[in-house]
Amino acid sequence: MKVRKENVKSVACRMPMVFAGIVLSASTVEARVVLPHVLSDGMVLQQQTDVRLRGKATPGCKVEVTGSWDGAKAVSEVANDSLWCVTVSTPKAGGPYEIVISDGDGVPAVIGDVLxxxxxxxxxxxxxxxxxxxxxxxxxxxxxxxxxxxxxxxxxxxxxxxxxxxxxxxxxxxxxxxxxxxxxxxxxxxxxxxxxxxxxxxxxxxxxxxxxxxxxxxxxxxxxxxxxxxxxxxxxxxxxxxxxxxxxxxxxxxxxxxxxxxxxxxxxxxxxxxxxxxxxxxxxxxxxxxxxxxxxxxxxxxxxxxxxxxxxxxxxxxxxxxxxxxxxxxxxxxxxxxxxxxxxxxxxxxxxxxxxxxxxxxxxxxxxxxxxxxxxxxxxxxxxYGLTGFGSHSPQYESMEIKDGKIYINVKNAPNGLCPMWTSLSGFEIAGDDRRFYPAFAEIEERSCRLAVSSDMVKEPVAVRYCYRNVPEMSVYNVAGLPLLPFRTDDWD
CATH class of the missing domain: 3.40.50.1110 (SGNH hydrolase)
Structure with missing residues (x-):
């Protein structure tokens, strides 16, 4: 735990204190308030929320915590197991601030450079x-x-x-x-x-x-x-x-x-x-x-x-x-x-x-x-965070339709369609009732903007797979440049 020098000066407590693997004793560092490592100099706290700060101190004493962003004080009485916990409210993003933690006797602990x-x-x-x-x-x-x-x-x-x-x-x-x-x-x-x-x-x-x-x-x-x-x-x-x-x-x-x-x-x-x-x-x-x-x-x-x-x-x-x-x-x-x-x-x-x-x-x-x-x-x-104007989610398989020897694939997360248009697409396989997959011809139809998948080897198709390999040959994106997620329409082993 990173501790400023003024945090560890001699205080009344002389009994060893253990906090889940941290040992601070009178023979090494004399401390009144013991904090977990994550509550230390340079930390970032989540803005505009209630933050629980906890640690160890002498049973029966009262720990007072003050954040410099508002000066409000939170107080906790230390339980018999030496544990204490307080809740403080954080403001909008900013800093650096300080958090002062005192047990009412001796030099308080100070966490500095808090954002x-x-x-x-x-x-x-x-x-x-x-x-x-x-x-x-x-x-x-x-x-x-x-x-x-x-x-x-x-x-x-x-x-x-x-x-x-x-x-x-x-x-x-x-x-x-x-x-x-x-x-x-x-x-x-x-x-x-x-x-x-x-x-x-x-x-x-x-x-x-x-x-x-x-x-x-x-x-x-x-x-x-x-x-x-x-x-x-x-x-x-x-x-x-x-x-x-x-x-x-x-x-x-x-x-x-x-x-x-x-x-x-x-x-x-x-x-x-x-x-x-x-x-x-x-x-x-x-x-x-x-x-x-x-x-x-x-x-x-x-x-x-x-x-x-x-x-x-x-x-x-x-x-x-x-x-x-x-x-x-x-x-x-x-x-x-x-x-x-x-x-x-x-x-x-x-x-x-x-x-x-x-x-x-x-x-x-x-x-x-x-x-x-x-x-x-x-x-x-x-x-x-509610920003808009750009894509963020990959297109994903939603449903299929079989018609005239082809399987048509519908996807979500492609509000402006899929691409590239006017070219054959790689990574597709198609199968009939025999469950034998063949490389498929696939394209994005100009009128419907749906994926159309077919093969001369499969006259009556029932299933399509896309990029169903360890190292697939992918080819399809939405207009934001996000890849179509791999999928299969079957559940065959």
Missing amino acids: IGEVWFCAGQSNMEMPMRGFDRQPLRGTNDIIARSRESTKIRVFTPDSKKGQWVRSSAKTPQRDVAGEWWSNTPDNVANTSAVAYLFGKYLNEVLDVPVGLIVSTLGGSRIEPWMSREAMDKFARYGYEHLDEGVKDNPWNDPCLLFNAKVAPFTDFPVKGFLWYQGESNRHNADDYDSLMASMVCDWRARWGGGEEMPFYFVEIAPFRYEGNDGTSAARLREAQANALKKIPNSGIASTLDAGNYNFIHPVDKFTPAERLAWMALTDT
Whole structure:
């Protein structure tokens, strides 16, 4: 926890204080008020909301919290378990401010350089984790220039429990934690270089368009499945995945085992108000794709309940990008993308950023992180912040009609039609009752603007698939340049 020197001078308390892994004792640092790491210098608080500030102090004393934006005081009596919690109301975006926390005896704690703005929680596996500098031997395109131009005066702050001075920090826990080590990073080149590229580029876009401070809380673990990011309560309906690893003395696997990452890297933040969630994960769940949409819906419902925001809290996520996996023509990634698209129907106030045109069959970590970040930002700007005049959602399959040996496809999220016109389109397959798929001829009809799909090999078609491959040959966009999401009209194994 970053603490100003005046916060830790000698006070009356001499008993050791423990706060979920933080130990402050008289032999090291004498402290009266103990705060979780996320409540520290440089933090960003969500604007115009009620914010819960919590910590530890001596049982029986009264903790008084004052924010410099209005001078109002919030008071809490410390319980027998040493815990206290107060609620303060934040103003419109601005800052920097100070928050003074006093127990009425001794030098108060002061949290400085506090900004008020928009805060987003960002989580997932390696494509969310990948920093602006890239991974070793795996670069990112265009980020070096942004790193070099980064200025500390730009009001973007990032809190990450994953990285310290460029070195990865891995954490997991068998029970939900109240704190996790980390610090708020300012917008310097060294800090930006080690920040999640997707999260940072999203935050940068919002900062420039909304002209408000942006805070990003980033929790990631490369190679992790979705189950570790879910709480015990969210996983209970999927009990077949088991909880043996939560027993003491049992070796755990934070990449696969349910709850371990939620406990360590999500639970500590649920008292910290955020505007919404960003999620980039799924590659590691290709082999249980049939469960993925239900798993994600349960996770989102649980996260929203814990943050106390309900369905109005937006959840935007990234479609997994093309990669060869078991082969270009394999379908494990296609099944996961299908589950991601199905999740849109189960998760209110959600959106998916397509990456069909931003992947590479040789690299599971695409060099282009601008595309998914921009598409996430467009959804947030329209659906969360109410801006209009530009597209934000990819077209998506809605229905089909069979007529005269062709299958006509209707889509949503294409108010001005699909493109390109006047050309044949790739990535389509068509099948008859024999369930054998053939490459199809597809075009956008000039009059109806519907997709028309056919093949000389299939006289009586019954089903169409589009981009149903690990590495598909995509071709269709809406007028805003957003790719048509992959789909199939059948449900055949």
